[in-house]
Structures are given as C-alpha cells and as structure tokens.
Amino acid sequence: MFWLRTFNYVPDIRQGRMAKGPHHKNNQSPRPIQHVRLYDDATLSNRYELMDKLGEGSFGTVFRVKNKENNLFYAMKTIGKKPGNKSKATSLDNEVKLLKEVDHPNLIHLEEVLESAQTLYLIVELCEGGELGVFVKKNGALPEETVKKIMSKLVHALYYLHKMDIVHRDLKLENILLKNPVETKMDDFDIKVTDFGLSSKKSITGTDTLFNEYCGTPLYMAPEILENKNYSALCDVWALGVIMYYLVSGRHPYQASDEKRLLEVIKQYKPKYDGPFHDLSDEGLEFLKGMLVYDTVHRKTMGELTVHPWLTGRSGGRPNKDIITLMKEFQEENERKQRTTAENQDSSNSQPSDTSTNHSLPLLGNNESSIIYEIPDTIVVNTVVPTISSLIPSNTRNPLVTQSSQQIHQITDKTKLYVRTNKIIENIKGASRRTNPSTDTSNVLPMNSKSRSNNM
Incomplete structure (x- = not known):
C-alpha cells in the first residue's frame, strides 16, 4: 500500500501574528x-x-x-x-x-x-555518526562558522515543518543525528532531525494553533509549557535556542533539579553570555537571544530566523583583527605625518605631502565627504569613512578595539569616532582639499562658542 498525499502551503505564524519570512508555497509532494x-x-x-x-x-x-x-x-x-x-x-x-x-x-x-x-x-x-550532543560533549564547543551551518540546516528544516503545520515538540541534542562520522569541528555536519513521537499536526487556523499537552524534555521545554499554558510552534524556537547555546558553550543556558525550579530560574535569570560567547559575532549573539525570549510575543519565529543576517550573510559581523590592524596602521601613519609636518602646526596652512595623501585616501575613502565639528580637546568626525566607523558597532565587547590605539578616545555608534589628536583631523582636511577643492573652512562648524577658530 502506498501513502501519497499533497499538502498546500500553510503560513508560519506567531500566536495571533503572521511570521516574517520567505513565505512561498510548498509544491513538493511527499x-x-x-x-x-x-x-x-x-x-x-x-x-x-x-x-x-x-x-x-x-x-x-x-x-x-x-x-x-x-x-x-x-x-x-x-x-x-x-x-x-x-x-x-x-x-x-x-x-x-x-x-x-x-x-x-x-x-x-x-x-x-x-x-x-x-x-x-x-x-x-541509517545515521552512523551518532548524536550531535555526544560529539560536542566529547570534543568541546564548536566554532561559530560550524554552528552557523548547523543552525541554518536546523532552522530551515523546522521552518519546513511549521509551514506544514507540524510542531516537533521534543527538539533536543539527542534527537539530532549525524548522518556520517565527523572527525573534526570544521567538518561538514550532515544532520538529521529524528524522533517525531511527540510531534503534532493541527489546523493552523483559529485556536487550534495552540497546544496544551505537557510534553517534551525539561531542559529544552519552553517556559509556557513549564507553566502549563497553551503554547504554539514557538516552543520549537525556544528549544532550538537551547541547542545553539550548548553548541557555542558546551553547557545549557538553564539548569535545575526539577521542572518547577527550572521555571523559577528562567523567570529570574537571564542566560550568561560569557566566555565563548565573547568570540561570537554580534549578529550571532542577536540570533541566539532572539530565540531565548521568555515572552512569546517577542520571540522570533522560524520564518524570521531564516532571513536573519547571521544566516543570510547580508551584513557584516563584529570587527575583530582586521579593524584592529587597520586602526593601528592608521595611528602609525599619522604619527609619521606628524613628524614630517612638525615645522608647520597651523592646519589652515598645512599642506600634507603627496605621499601622506596617497596613504590617507585608501583608509578614509576618497569618495566620502566629512563634516568636521570642533570642540575643545576633542574632534568629532561625523559620517567619517564607512571603511572604519561603520565597521565598529556601538556595543562592541572586545576591549582590544578601544585600547588598540591611544588616538581612539571613544566609540559611540556606527557613524561617529571621537579622536583625541588634532593631527588626524589636519591630515583628513588636507586630503579632502586635494580631492575636493570646494572643501574649505566653511565645513568646519563650531560646536562651542568658546572653541578656537581655525587653530587646531
């Protein structure tokens, strides 16, 4: 006997809200x-x-x-x-x-x-690689790129299920198998979600989107299940967040002796994002936190996760070694310029050499204009170089970014750099004059009436 049935597309929804994601019809027949x-x-x-x-x-x-x-x-x-x-x-x-x-x-x-x-x-x-959790327990936490590949596969697999109105309800590391043995953390993890014994399929219209059976594995159970409330497909999102947390750190975000205590811990404490999470990109951390949200109204759906920048790669992550190296080179270059222009400190008369100009432009971007505001002892460069400022997020947690150069005073957001030394500004202005003759002192706007006029 053959079982053959075709299902129409059903949108992935949040409790009472349509999810954001690539909603397209599933024309593939089982x-x-x-x-x-x-x-x-x-x-x-x-x-x-x-x-x-x-x-x-x-x-x-x-x-x-x-x-x-x-x-x-x-x-x-x-x-x-x-x-x-x-x-x-x-x-x-x-x-x-x-x-x-x-x-x-x-x-x-x-x-x-x-x-x-x-x-x-x-x-x-047949899956001969064993359980994913066993591999991590034996070999330790996984690097971000490997975690990203695994999460991409899991998210799209679960999104596929949710579009078909199927909720797994028992997602855990033990139910994620490796198709083939894996030798290193950088290998391709061909994963398979298994064990659908607790899975459920219901109509996704009206109140039938909610479940009320108390089921699952405690460490992976969403708080709404632990509270014996009605719940939806978002319980799979929470479980997926627990899985990712373990892949990154080798530990569970919440642990307790029983379900009651576990719920109390989830209510009172937020997961610790220390240690290995410092090496996780900002987008990766945002992706993870979007799943481990207590309130289902604000928890991401599988559809939203499929289009998250961390998975799609449509925007850059936190700058690490590249931007630090760039900033150090920028500092060294400006120190050299200071020595070559020591005989003339007046920026209005300063004319940087062609050599220094050639070195400045690739760093600052010769197609970008800047408006420079002068305040005592500190120069604020607004909309400076996307190649530098836009790569430094406001909530960067890497101390090396703020300590790698004495010339970097403070990083406030993606469009501003506070620079202590006036020499950097002199060189920027000199380079700007060479590439854009219309740029003159009219672009220098006083932020404070007591600030000096043109003497930097």
Missing part, C-alpha cells in the same frame, strides 16, 4: 512510502538481513539491517504490539504518519513500514 503487511515476523528475513543491534530507542530496539534487494543499509526501529506498549505504539504510529508526509534533507527519511500482527517495523535511513 515521497511515496511503502507500508507492507507481513503474515508473520519470520517473513521479515525475506526482505532484510539483520546485522547488529544499534541500541535501545524510546520506543523499542534499533537494529542495523541490509536490504536484500538494493544491498543498502538502514536502521530498523521495532515496537511490540503488547497491551503494555499501547502508549508507545500510539506514539510510533504518530511518527509514522508524520514521516510519511515530509521530505526534507535534514529530516530523517522513512524508507518503509512493515507490520505484522505482533510487531511494527520502521525502516529509516
């Missing part, structure tokens, strides 16, 4: 899954060769098997149809129904279902 009735369990050996035991899953034993027709290896999950296994059998049956409807490269593939009077067999793709 793969046909064969469901075979066996006369008895012995006939299973006609189709599959039992190789070895892989472990005990939440619903039964898992074996490695070999298909005798195509000689490919798979994993086989089994569950006995005993009266005591009714709840497990129901969950496994639920997983079968959902897996028959989905087809995504980062969701575990159901290949075939076999069923006898005594046992239900699920044939799924």
Whole structure:
C-alpha cells in the first residue's frame, strides 16, 4: 500500500501574528512510502538481513539491517504490539504518519513500514555518526562558522515543518543525528532531525494553533509549557535556542533539579553570555537571544530566523583583527605625518605631502565627504569613512578595539569616532582639499562658542 498525499502551503505564524519570512508555497509532494503487511515476523528475513543491534530507542530496539534487494543499509526501529506498549505504539504510529508526509534533507527519511500482527517495523535511513550532543560533549564547543551551518540546516528544516503545520515538540541534542562520522569541528555536519513521537499536526487556523499537552524534555521545554499554558510552534524556537547555546558553550543556558525550579530560574535569570560567547559575532549573539525570549510575543519565529543576517550573510559581523590592524596602521601613519609636518602646526596652512595623501585616501575613502565639528580637546568626525566607523558597532565587547590605539578616545555608534589628536583631523582636511577643492573652512562648524577658530 502506498501513502501519497499533497499538502498546500500553510503560513508560519506567531500566536495571533503572521511570521516574517520567505513565505512561498510548498509544491513538493511527499515521497511515496511503502507500508507492507507481513503474515508473520519470520517473513521479515525475506526482505532484510539483520546485522547488529544499534541500541535501545524510546520506543523499542534499533537494529542495523541490509536490504536484500538494493544491498543498502538502514536502521530498523521495532515496537511490540503488547497491551503494555499501547502508549508507545500510539506514539510510533504518530511518527509514522508524520514521516510519511515530509521530505526534507535534514529530516530523517522513512524508507518503509512493515507490520505484522505482533510487531511494527520502521525502516529509516541509517545515521552512523551518532548524536550531535555526544560529539560536542566529547570534543568541546564548536566554532561559530560550524554552528552557523548547523543552525541554518536546523532552522530551515523546522521552518519546513511549521509551514506544514507540524510542531516537533521534543527538539533536543539527542534527537539530532549525524548522518556520517565527523572527525573534526570544521567538518561538514550532515544532520538529521529524528524522533517525531511527540510531534503534532493541527489546523493552523483559529485556536487550534495552540497546544496544551505537557510534553517534551525539561531542559529544552519552553517556559509556557513549564507553566502549563497553551503554547504554539514557538516552543520549537525556544528549544532550538537551547541547542545553539550548548553548541557555542558546551553547557545549557538553564539548569535545575526539577521542572518547577527550572521555571523559577528562567523567570529570574537571564542566560550568561560569557566566555565563548565573547568570540561570537554580534549578529550571532542577536540570533541566539532572539530565540531565548521568555515572552512569546517577542520571540522570533522560524520564518524570521531564516532571513536573519547571521544566516543570510547580508551584513557584516563584529570587527575583530582586521579593524584592529587597520586602526593601528592608521595611528602609525599619522604619527609619521606628524613628524614630517612638525615645522608647520597651523592646519589652515598645512599642506600634507603627496605621499601622506596617497596613504590617507585608501583608509578614509576618497569618495566620502566629512563634516568636521570642533570642540575643545576633542574632534568629532561625523559620517567619517564607512571603511572604519561603520565597521565598529556601538556595543562592541572586545576591549582590544578601544585600547588598540591611544588616538581612539571613544566609540559611540556606527557613524561617529571621537579622536583625541588634532593631527588626524589636519591630515583628513588636507586630503579632502586635494580631492575636493570646494572643501574649505566653511565645513568646519563650531560646536562651542568658546572653541578656537581655525587653530587646531
């Protein structure tokens, strides 16, 4: 018997609000899954060769098997149809129904279902790399680029599910498998989301978007579930935030002895973004914080996460070594200029040499004009060089950025640099005059009536 059903696109929504994301119709039809009735369990050996035991899953034993027709290896999950296994059998049956409807490269593939009077067999793709969490526990936290690749795959896989009105409800590191063994942290992590036993599919219209069953794994459960409130697909977003936090740091954001205490901790404390999080770009940190939001109204949806700049790469992250090096070179260049122009300190008469001008322009950008405001002892350069100022975020946490040059007084936002030395401004003005003859002292506007006129 073949199961084939086509689903129309359903938008990804927040509780009562449409999510922001690339909403497009899902025209891909699910793969046909064969469901075979066996006369008895012995006939299973006609189709599959039992190789070895892989472990005990939440619903039964898992074996490695070999298909005798195509000689490919798979994993086989089994569950006995005993009266005591009714709840497990129901969950496994639920997983079968959902897996028959989905087809995504980062969701575990159901290949075939076999069923006898005594046992239900699920044939799924074989993942020989083990659990993602086990790898991180053994090898330590992952670098940002690796985390980004993993999160991109997870976000798009979950967004795919949410568009089909499916909520996983038990996302955790144990349910993310590696298709192939991974040797280093920089390898390609071919991940597969698995274990859909607690997943649910409901109509996404009206109040049916909300769930009320208390389910999941405590460390990954969203606060609205811990509070026994109605909840939506945003519970998957919270769990994904917990997963990313662990990938970056090797620890969970919240830990407690029981669910009640865990909820108290979540209410009273914010996650610590220390240690390894200092090496995470601003966009990466913003991406993470957008998932671990207590209030679901402000929590990101999967649709919003798919278009986040951290994943799309449409804007730069926090400047690190490159901008520090640039600032040091800028300081050294201006110190050299000071020595060559020591005989003439009057900026209005100062004429920097061609050599210094040639070095200044590539740094400051010869196509950008600047308006310079003079205040005592401090020069504020407004809309200075995007190549420098726009790369330095206001909330930078890297002390090297503010301490790498004695000439950098303070970094206030993406469009201003406060520079202590007047010599830098002299050179900027000199370069500006050479490239733009119309630039003169009319561009120097006094910020304070007591400030000096043209003498810098």
